[in-house]
Amino acid sequence: MMRLACCTALLFVLRLLVGLPWFQVIPAILIFYLGSGGWSFLQIFAKTVGRDLHAAGVLLRVKMNVRRHLREKNTIPKIFAETVHRYGDxxxxxxxxxxxxxxxxxxxxxxxxxxxxxxxxxxxxxxxxxxxxxxxxxxxxxxxxxxxxxxxxxxxxxxxxxxxxxxxxxxxxxxxxxxxxxxxxxxxxxxxxxxxxxxxxxxxxxxxxxxxxxxxxxxxxxxxxxxxxxxxxxxxxxxxxxxxxxxxxxxxxxxxxxxxxxxxxxxxxxxxxxxxxxxxxxxxxxxxxxxxxxxxxxxxxxxxxxxxxxxxxxxxxxxxxxxxxxGEICRYLLNQPSIWEEFMKRFNIPQIAEFYGATECNCSLGNFDNHIGACGFNSQILPYIYPIRLVKVDEETMELIRGPDGVCIPCKPGEPGQLVGRIIQNDPLRRFDGYVNQAATSKKISHSVFKKGDSAYLSGKTEGKAGMAAIADPSHSSDLEKFVKDMEKALPPYARPVFLRFLPEVNKTGTFKFQKTELRREGFDPSTVSDRLYFLDSSRGRYVQLDEETHRSILSGKHKL
The missing domain is CATH 3.40.50.12780 (ANL, N-terminal domain)
Incomplete structure (x- = not known):
């Protein structure tokens, strides 16, 4: 009975959201179920059906509203006029x-x-x-x-x-x-x-x-x-x-x-x-x-x-x-490294809802059910509703890894990868409007990602809080005071490197690309890095040399960056 109820719910939602005729939806569902592993699928279904159906309902509601606004040529100012009429004073x-x-x-x-x-x-x-x-x-x-x-x-x-x-x-x-x-x-x-x-x-x-x-x-x-x-x-x-x-x-x-x-x-x-x-x-x-x-x-x-x-x-x-x-706002408020559960308990917060996305992207993720530590989810029982996935990439070059058929390879649960979203320009939830600069737009699109001939948006790499600049300085002649003054004049605070690493030379690959992966892997630990390391001491407004004691203090959270 549970399997039958699952089929009925999925068919109904797929019919509404995707707009597929019944004769195309039913085979897709049967193929998916036959390969889903029986009891394992039922366990996944029981844990996620409420979340997934809520998300599907939200997508359906927003999609229908967007289509209505497009049909009626309602701009944001027109929608605001309705809001003013309703809530004037x-x-x-x-x-x-x-x-x-x-x-x-x-x-x-x-x-x-x-x-x-x-x-x-x-x-x-x-x-x-x-x-x-x-x-x-x-x-x-x-x-x-x-x-x-x-x-x-x-x-x-x-x-x-x-x-x-x-x-x-x-x-x-x-x-x-x-x-x-x-x-x-x-x-x-x-x-x-x-x-x-x-x-x-x-x-x-x-x-x-x-x-x-x-x-x-x-x-x-x-x-x-x-x-x-x-x-x-x-x-x-x-x-x-x-x-x-x-x-x-x-x-x-x-x-x-x-x-x-x-x-x-x-x-x-x-x-x-x-x-x-x-x-x-x-x-x-x-x-x-x-x-x-x-x-x-x-x-x-x-x-x-x-x-x-x-x-x-x-x-x-x-x-x-x-x-x-x-970003870090909740950590600033709580001022300790482990925050989700402690934040909810300390400030009596009934729900934390998070999402991952970018202004221009078509593959946002949302945590709708207060699941601790999650920025979103990818449905296992409604995979056709919201075509997004993590695909494998080369960690050195961040190039997409493809299979023998030329299509990208999906990541398995727990594997890191790049988030991609299929582009469907006539779908208001799947379109990609891009940037003013066409070259920048083209760099965010890849083809044959989900299947041969399709197009997909490539999400950006997630960045850490603190950046490091590697500087070739074989003669030890860098003037850090001048560097700080020039940097403050030209760069906003968030773009200034927190750490500096001085190298005898900057290593490159055989094709003359900078070898950033090894530098990222080594980080800023003075016990493993023999090069000179500095960090930006915000309280003094200058770079100071990083030793092992200060390194431990930074990791423990005692020394603020």
Whole structure:
């Protein structure tokens, strides 16, 4: 009976989600079951059926909604208009920095002023405006107003300086830059390197003596603009860990999909209050976080920047029911190496939901059932619903390993590999929109991955928290003080190497590629590495030599990086 119930449920869900006719679904199910191992399959089914059917239901709901929005040509601003109609005087955004609250109607009016101002200045659909400012409610209103008239916002990491900053503005082909007054110095440093035709607007504390020549103060311009509704969305820059940041294209359907999958998958409600301390130039903060306000009517508390000491006080002050985190935030709050169970017990957290993905990817993973330590799952009983998998790669080159038929080889349970997602451009959950740069887009696509002739998105390699730079210095002539000063000027904090390793020469392969695998394997242990090792002591702002005692202190967590 259980086997029969399983077949019935799978057939129904597959028929709905995949859209296959019965005569194609039934053989696929029978083949899968015959090879599934009987009792072993029943054990897997019993443990995962609830999780998998919930995930399938979420995918079905989001897919149907995305298709409806595409059919009705509903943009994010149109969806937001429905939210405003439903929740008008409810608090939409709270900026923790000042305690200022905006209702949905106020956010709507502010974004209308932005749209009307840009129309007055001659901006039209398809034009790009770069947004370079720290977190605040105005950030949301600015890109939302741009989206209302089809002007695309290029959201730029406010940590960038010099060449990287110019690069991001340049590749977006922005006709204007809106920057926060707190970033005036950074803009002034590169103003002469930007195109002459770029208009400059400053938001915040106005000091005409400090801003670049020709810059206009934004606030009085918006105050004079009409607040009525005026007669593609925006770019989000990926981190660029292997070079300059890449501009990922975020269309309306992708914005909706990312926000909605989290909303329904993690069982959120419009009555929830979400604490968002992540940067709004990042998709996690701006789509997964603020998207719950724009699309689902949730109140979102915007924090200027993360503060471990203020985190819980803020949550209590604003009655937050959901907190959003990324990377190491929970570790900072708990301040100990093993965190999941201890974090839930110490702070009485009923559910931790995690997901793995990237702004542009089509193969996100989600932990829907509070499974400790998991960032997601790959269904064993509904393998056709969400075509993703881990495939084997060469650890040295990260090239995909293929079988005799030329198709990639799936990893077995417990084996490391690269996450891939099949690309189906007419499926709103499987499409890949890529980057502004076509060459960067092509690098993320591989063919004959699941089967001959198909296309798949290649997820990026996961990166560690701390980076190491290997430097060839046979004469011991490096000036570390100058290196730190130059690095602080050119690189944002997260891109600066925590460790340095000085080599007599940099080893290369026979084809002149750097041998990074051996360096990664050896790490920063002075007991096994004979080369000179240094680490960045943040408390002193300089590199100091790494010895075995300090190495042990770092590993134990006593010495913070």
């Amino acid at each position: 409810k608090t939409a955004l709270i900026f923790e920095g000042t305690g200022e609250k905006w209702t949905f109607r106020q956010l709507d009016e502010y974004s209308n002023r932005v749209a009307n101002l840009l129309l007055q200045r001659g901006f039209k659909e398809g034009d790009v405006v770069a947004l370079f400012m720290e977190n605040r409610s105005q950030y949301v209103g600015l890109w939302l107003g741009m989206a209302k008239i089809g002007v695309e916002a290029a959201l730029i990491n406010f940590n960038l300086r010099l060449e990287a900053l110019v690069h991001c503005v340049t590749i977006s082909n922005a006709k204007a830059v809106v920057f926060g007054s707190e970033l005036t110095d950074a803009v002034s440093e590169v103003h002469t390197s930007m195109r002459k035709a770029v208009q400059m607007f400053c938001s915040g504390d106005w000091d005409p003596k400090r801003v670049p020549q020709g810059t206009e103060c934004l606030e009085p311009l918006l105050a004079a603009a009409p607040s009525h509704l005026p007669n593609r969305l925006f770019y989000i820059y990926t981190s660029g860990t292997t070079g300059m940041p890449k501009a990922a294209i975020v269309v309306h359907s992708r914005y909706y999909r990312m926000a909605a999958l989290v909303y329904y998958g993690f069982r959120m409600k419009s009555e929830d209050v979400l604490y968002d301390c992540l940067p709004l130039y990042h998709s996690a903060g701006n789509i997964v976080g603020v998207g719950q306000c724009i699309i689902h009517g949730m109140t979102v508390v915007i924090k200027k920047k993360f503060s471990a000491s203020r985190f819980w006080d803020d949550c209590v002050k604003y009655n937050c029911t959901i907190v959003q985190y990324i």
